[in-house]
Each structure stands twice: as structure tokens, then as C-alpha cells.
Amino acid sequence: MNKSLIFYNRIGFITLLTREIHRFMKVPVQTVLAPLISNMLYLAIFGGMLQTRQVGIDGVNYLHFLVPGLATMGAIFASFQNPAFSIISQKFQNTIQDLNSYPISNIEKILAFIFGGMFRGVLVGLLTYAATMFFVGYEIEYPLFFLLGLTATSFVFASIGLIAGLVLDNFEKMNFVLAIIITPLTYLGGVFFEVSKLPGLLSSIKYINPIYPLVNITRYAYIGVCEGNIYIHIFITTALVISSFLIAAYIFKKGIGIKTM
Amino acid sequence: MLSIINVSKTYQRGNKEALKNINLDIREGEFTALLGQNGAGKSTLINVLAGNVKKTEGVVKIGGYNLDKNELETKKIIGIVPQDTGYDFVFTIDEALKKQSGYFGIKNNKEYIDELLEALYLTEKRSARLRDLSGGMRRRFLIAKALVHKPKILILDEPTAGVDIEMRHTLYEFLIKLHQSGTTIILTTHYIEEAEKLCNRIVIIDGGRIIADEPKKELMETFSKEVIIEVQFDYELKLADFEFLQEYQPKIEEKTNLKLKVLKKDLSKVLQKLSQKNMEFTNLVVEKPKLEDIYLNIINH
Numbered sequence: 267m268n269k270s271l272i273f274y275n276r277i278g279f280i281t282l283l284t285r286e287i288h289r290f291m292k293v294p295v296q297t298v299l300a301p302l303i304s305n306m307l308y309l310a311i312f313g314g315m316l317q318t319r320q321v322g323i324d325g326v327n328y329l330h331f332l333v334p335g336l337a338t339m340g341a342i343f344a345s346f347q348n349p350a351f352s353i354i355s356q357k358f359q360n361t362i363q364d365l366n367s368y369p370i371s372n373i374e375k376i377l378a379f380i381f382g383g384m385f386r387g388v389l390v391g392l393l394t395y396a397a398t399m400f401f402v403g404y405e406i407e408y409p410l411f412f413l414l415g416l417t418a419t420s421f422v423f424a425s426i427g428l429i430a431g432l433v434l435d436n437f438e439k440m441n442f443v444l445a446i447i448i449t450p451l452t453y454l455g456g457v458f459f460e461v462s463k464l465p466g467l468l469s470s471i472k473y474i475n476p477i478y479p480l481v482n483i484t485r486y487a488y489i490g491v492c493e494g495n496i497y498i499h500i501f502i503t504t505a506l507v508i509s510s511f512l513i514a515a516y517i518f519k520k521g522i523g524i525k526t527m
Numbered sequence: 528m529l530s531i532i533n534v535s536k537t538y539q540r541g542n543k544e545a546l547k548n549i550n551l552d553i554r555e556g557e558f559t560a561l562l563g564q565n566g567a568g569k570s571t572l573i574n575v576l577a578g579n580v581k582k583t584e585g586v587v588k589i590g591g592y593n594l595d596k597n598e599l600e601t602k603k604i605i606g607i608v609p610q611d612t613g614y615d616f617v618f619t620i621d622e623a624l625k626k627q628s629g630y631f632g633i634k635n636n637k638e639y640i641d642e643l644l645e646a647l648y649l650t651e652k653r654s655a656r657l658r659d660l661s662g663g664m665r666r667r668f669l670i671a672k673a674l675v676h677k678p679k680i681l682i683l684d685e686p687t688a689g690v691d692i693e694m695r696h697t698l699y700e701f702l703i704k705l706h707q708s709g710t711t712i713i714l715t716t717h718y719i720e721e722a723e724k725l726c727n728r729i730v731i732i733d734g735g736r737i738i739a740d741e742p743k744k745e746l747m748e749t750f751s752k753e754v755i756i757e758v759q760f761d762y763e764l765k766l767a768d769f770e771f772l773q774e775y776q777p778k779i780e781e782k783t784n785l786k787l788k789v790l791k792k793d794l795s796k797v798l799q800k801l802s803q804k805n806m807e808f809t810n811l812v813v814e815k816p817k818l819e820d821i822y823l824n825i826i827n828h
Contacts, residue, residue, distance in 0.1 A: 275599070361613040368602060369632065525578070525581055
């Protein structure tokens with residue numbers, strides 16, 4: 267493909283990206299504060315209830331175990347919702363066809379949506395960490411790696427959110443995906459407990475759960491240990507970043523959800 | 528300026544053939560009306576040009592650029608005012624227009640945005656959120672939005688639907704000025720008098736095909752060979768008394784008025800026939816057909 271057709275309109279790309287950020291920043295209570303409060307409640311309730319039980323990694327304080335899980339979970343939901351909500355609300359408002367009228371390349375449009383979601387995901391993840399500092403301290407074993415873990419998580423789920431926005435045509439279906447697919451996968455991905463400690467088949471879900479390596483990367487960066495092999499988690503996460511982006515790009519290029527065939 | 532060559536569109540859903548081998552060449556500076564009934568294919572054609580609908584066959588060239596090969600270049604040349612008054616409820620008029628400029632790669636466009644807002648009587652509402660605007664204001668906002676990048680071609684899909692008469696005339700004035708400044712305009716509308724007032728070319732589309740495409744003047748002249756005459760009498764009429772004028776499709780209106788469709792050259796013949804029957808009339812009105820009559824005539828045939 268001609269290079270100029272990949273990065274065609276820098277100002278257009280930045281405008282679209284800032285719109286995606288501007289959109290959620292206009293309603294911060296709903297988009298940033300609410301997930302932050304939820305995470306703090308999880309910390310208070312689960313932290314209090316499960317601290318004495320051996321559900322985390324042996325030898326690690328449970329609150330330290332929980333914080334990276336909560337940060338990852340916040341990033342997952344926020345990054346998914348941003349592009350999915352944006353695209354579906356444009357369908358709802360009948361403005362989705364505007365996207366086709368801009369002289370911005372497909373790659374620029376896709377990246378604007380993904381980066382917008384990624385920004386919100388990382389923001390919620392970092393704010394969760396910042397809020398928990400008062401209860402568990404501020405130490406992070408590998409700070410840059412922690413940021414990278416949140417970024418990769420947010421990238422993957424912003425891509426999935428973009429796919430959902432394109433494929434789904436209403437908020438009901440989006441909420442169904444969140445409630446029936448993403449939430450259970452998050453709970454079974456090791457946010458609140460070590461997945462290996464689950465009984466029987468439930469513990470095997472980790473092998474097909476994309477959230478499992480993402481949580482463990484962030485956890486490794488935060489406390490220096492994680493469930494399973496960190497190199498395998500990095501490898502799978504890299505594969506998830508690439509494949510989620512490629513699928514989103516394919517669906518967008520096909521015009522699914524934004525063009526009439 | 529805009530060439531549509533053998534364009535067809537069959538929708539995958541329902542296998543509906545919406546456009547059948549459309550050929551249309553719009554020249555620079557034209558103000559073209561695209562007329563047709565609901566479901567005739569007007570909006571499909573516009574959506575093909577806008578890139579919202581994938582055509583099945585054919586070639587579209589906008590400003591010399593092939594839509595399939597240089598799609599992004601074509602976007603800079605056209606501005607589209609959609610039929611739906613959808614809006615992004617989060618932003619104000621000002622924010623939305625600044626963002627719209629940005630999408631087209633324009634960084635500082637404040638001066639032109641001010642100009643547009645002024646011309647469309649939206650300056651006072653520039654800080655209002657789009658959800659707080661009336662239907663007419665939203666229509667004007669959509670026109671401003673379509674023009675922020677100064678497109679050479681403006682396509683308006685029923686821009687005055689649901690707009691009150693006063694505001695409609697304000698929009699007419701704006702469009703006339705815009706056309707005079709050199710913008711090529713394509714307008715779809717259900718208000719035929721709108722097309723008659725504004726446009727210099729009439730394209731009629733029916734069942735996905737173009738069934739008429741002529742300069743308005745020529746179209747009007749062609750059909751002006753036939754006039755409608757109203758012969759007014761001071762007594763009640765019976766249709767049976769006018770069998771001798773059967774070829775002119777006589778109709779009685781308001782009991783005392785006789786309406787006939789007559790070729791201009793036959794006018795004296797009709798008057799002669801009336802006087803031979805000793806039918807004295809009080810008044811005679813000759814009406815030139817309006818574009819609406821011509822449109823209905825073409826559509827019905």
C-alpha cells in the first residue's frame with residue numbers, strides 16, 4: 267500500500283483522536299470516577315474479606331496481589347467501552363456516515379479509536395494505582411513495565427471494543443458482551459485470586475482466557491512475581507496486541523457497521 | 528466536475544436493485560436538482576458519492592479523481608448535507624465545526640467558521656450544545672459543517688425537509704449566494720418549487736434510472752408547447768356539453784370553469800370551436816405549466 271494512504275492526514279488523525287478523548291473527558295464522573303470508586307470498593311470489600319485466606323500468591327500480601335488486578339480490570343472495561351460506546355452512539359445518532367466523509371485513512375481512523383480507548387484505559391488503571399497508594403504504599407517493582415502492561419491491556423481491549431462497536435448495533439448488545447463475556451473472563455482471569463487455585467476445569471480456563479496473561483504481566487511488574495511464566499505471558503500479550511489490531515483493521519476496512527453493502 | 532458512469536447498485540439485503548446503470552455528468556458551476564419519488568434512488572446515489580454505500584458496478588469521478596482509486600482526494604472536493612439531522616450531542620456548534628475543520632486537515636479555520644455562522648444566522652448559538660438546537664438550526668448547522676473545508680461540490684439531501692417557510696427562504700438566499708460564488712450544487716428535494724427557484728438543471732430519477740436530464744429552461748420550454756387554459760363562464764357547466772373538445776381533456780372546476788390542455792398552436796382553433804357553438808365566456812386564463820406539472824407528467828409516463 268502506498269505510504270501516503272496509510273498516514274494521509276496527520277491533523278485529521280489528531281482531531282479524531284482528541285475527539286475520542288474529549289468525549290469521555292466531558293463526562294468524567296461516568297467515565298473515570300465511577301470505575302475508580304468501584305475499584306476502591308472492591309479493594310475494601312475483597313481486600314478485607316480475602317486477606318486472611320490463601321487466594322493470592324503464596325507469601326504475597328493479598329492487597330499487593332489485588333491492586334494490579336484491579337488496575338488491569340479498570341483498564342479493560344474503560345478501554346473497551348470508549349470505542350464501543352463511541353461507534354454505537356454514532357450509529358444511534360445517525361452520524362456514523364460522517365466517518366466516511368473525512369479524508370482520513372482507515373489506519374488513521376482505527377488508530378484514533380484505539381488510542382482514544384487506550385488513553386482512557388491507562389488513565390483508569392493509573393488512577394486506580396494512585397488511589398490505592400494510600401492503603402498499600404506506592405512501591406512498584408518495575409514501574410515502566412507496569413505502564414507497558416496497562417498500555418498493552420488497554421490496546422487489546424480498545425481494539426476489541428472497536429470490533430464490538432462496528433459489529434453490534436445497539437447498547438443492549440454491547441452491555442450483553444460486557445456482562446456475559448468480559449466480566450466472567452475478568453473474574454476468571456486472576457484479578458481477585460490465583461486461577462490455579464480454582465477447582466478442576468475452572469482452573470483450565472486460564473489457557474484460553476486472554477485476560478489471564480494481561481493481569482499477570484501487570485502483577486509481575488507491580489510485585490515482581492506472577493502466576494505462570496512471565497515470558498509466555500509477554501509472548502501471548504504481544505500476539506493479542508497484533509491479532510486484535512489486525513481483526514479490527516480488517517472489519518473496519520470491510521466497512522462492516524459503517525457502510526451499506 | 529462530477530462524472531457518474533454506468534453506476535449500478537444492488538443492496539445485499541433484500542437483493543434490491545436501487546440504481547440501474549446511472550450516467551450523469553455534472554459540470555462546474557451547475558446547480559442541479561435531483562428529483563424523484565421516495566425510493567427512486569436519489570439517496571442511494573448520494574450515499575454512493577459520499578462513500579456510505581458501496582456501488583455494485585460503474586465508475587465515479589469527482590474532480591477528476593476516481594472514487595475507487597483516490598477516495599481520500601475525492602473527500603476534500605465534496606461536502607455532504609445528509610437527510611438525517613443526526614448530531615453529536617456532546618459538543619457545541621463551535622466545537623463541532625472546529626473538529627470538522629480538523630478532520631479535513633485544516634488547523635486554524637476560525638475566520639471562515641465565523642463567516643459561515645454569520646451567513647447562516649448561527650453566531651448567537653455558537654456556544655449552544657447541538658442537542659439544544661431547534662430542527663431548523665440543526666439543518667443550518669449541517670450546512671455549515673458540510674462547508675467548513677470549502678468544498679467545490681456541495682450535495683444537499685432534502686435540506687429543507689421540516690423547515691418553516693421563513694427559514695426555507697433564508698436557506699434559498701444562502702444557497703443562491705453560494706452558487707454565485709462558484710460552488711457546484713446538487714440538491715435533492717420534494718419541494719419542486721424549490722428546484723424551480725434555485726436550479727438550472729433538472730435530473731429526474733425513477734425506479735433507479737434517470738428518466739429526464741435537461742437544463743431547466745429547455746425542459747420548461749419543451750413542455751411549454753402545451754398550455755393549460757381556463758375558460759370562465761357565468762353559468763353552471765356540464766361536461767357532456769364539451770364533447771367537441773374531447774381531444775383537449777376537458778375538466779370542469781368550481782362548476783363554471785372549464786380547463787383544457789392545449790398546444791399553443793391550437794389555441795385559436797379552440798376559441799373558434801367555442802364561438803361556433805355560441806358559447807360566450809367571461810374570461811380566459813392561459814397558464815404555463817409549472818415544473819411540478821412537468822415533473823408529474825414525466826413521472827406518470
